[in-house]
Amino acid sequence: MTGFVSFVGAGPGDPELLTLKAVDRLGRADAVLFDDLSSGPILGHARDGATLVGVGKRAGRPSPKQAEVSRVLVEHAQAGQHVVRLKSGDSGIYGRLEEELDALKSAGIKYEIIPGVPSAIAAAAAAGIPLTRKHAARRVQFITGHDVVGALPEDLNLAALSDPNAVTVVFMGKGTFPQLAELLMANGLPDDTPALLAEDVSGPDQKITQGTVGELARQLAASTGQKPALILYGALAES
Known part of the structure; x- marks a missing residue:
């Protein structure tokens, strides 16, 4: 069975600025693919046993290519998992959301977008x-x-x-x-x-x-x- 992806806006970093829906999805996810700026205490809301995968990009530092991030995202969803793609701020503002949506659409994977505090x-x-x-x-x-x-x-x-x-x-x-x-x-x-x-x-x-x-x-x-x-x-x- 194909899985499902929740794109979750993590806000600027303070876990108290997460939305209730964001906390709910983190608590139910089988896997969380997270950016550097959305890690730290926010990952404490992930359920015990969830697979945590760092896929962050930072200027001037080694980081995975976007094609690799999209591949890993699709791979986890095709394994039947509920995946949270955790992005800092709001996913739709300079978060490379479009590339990852295109990959999911091509693979026939359903998704939702949960806004975060920009x-x-x-x-x-x-x-x-x-x-x-x-x-x-x-x-x-x-x-x-x-x-x-x-x-x-x-x-x-x-x-x-x-x-x-x-x-x-x-x-x-x-x-x-x-x-x-x-x-x-x-x-x-x-x-x-x-x-x-x-x-x-x-x-x-x-x-x-x-x-x-x-x-x-x-x-x-x-x-x-x-x-x-x-x-x-x-x-x-x-x-």
């Missing part, structure tokens, strides 16, 4: 600010700071990203933010536009650094550190 939402909450503002920031835009080879994407809409009246969230962008900031400022974004760096959001080493786009670009040009992080800039409220 890390961008958690970052704003950790900073004590709203992500939108009634009269100042009516638009929020999410972008990735690197493409498939780790470079800054070449097809960015710089006009939209240089809008100081929007709030822009940059995922996976610590290494490329100095380059991005240079392009943004060349397209009219003021150097003193508010910005913040949210590292290890909701984790034990959480750190929120607030400043300006120019200051943050200079800081990251000197050192990016090893912590997972998000960058927010634009019409941010003061904490």
Whole structure:
């Protein structure tokens, strides 16, 4: 009998931010395929005896190729198991969900998608600010700071990203933010536009650094550190 896959958004890392449905699926799964950022205490909700398989990807570190992750996912489901594919944040936001859905569809395996707390939402909450503002920031835009080879994407809409009246969230962008900031400022974004760096959001080493786009670009040009992080800039409220 073919199994079933539950894609579970683990949120930013704090197990208390898991949804009730996420906890239920973890408690019933035969196998859990988890990313690095969705591991730790969250895996404590997996049932005793469940097979735990790390398939995480981290920039600059050895990690399985996406094709291999998809193969392992299909393999466990074809063995008749209920599989939880545990992804950090929300599975549909820069989580390579589409590739894994395609693999399941090709194999005729059924699935469900359980949303999680997006890390961008958690970052704003950790900073004590709203992500939108009634009269100042009516638009929020999410972008990735690197493409498939780790470079800054070449097809960015710089006009939209240089809008100081929007709030822009940059995922996976610590290494490329100095380059991005240079392009943004060349397209009219003021150097003193508010910005913040949210590292290890909701984790034990959480750190929120607030400043300006120019200051943050200079800081990251000197050192990016090893912590997972998000960058927010634009019409941010003061904490």
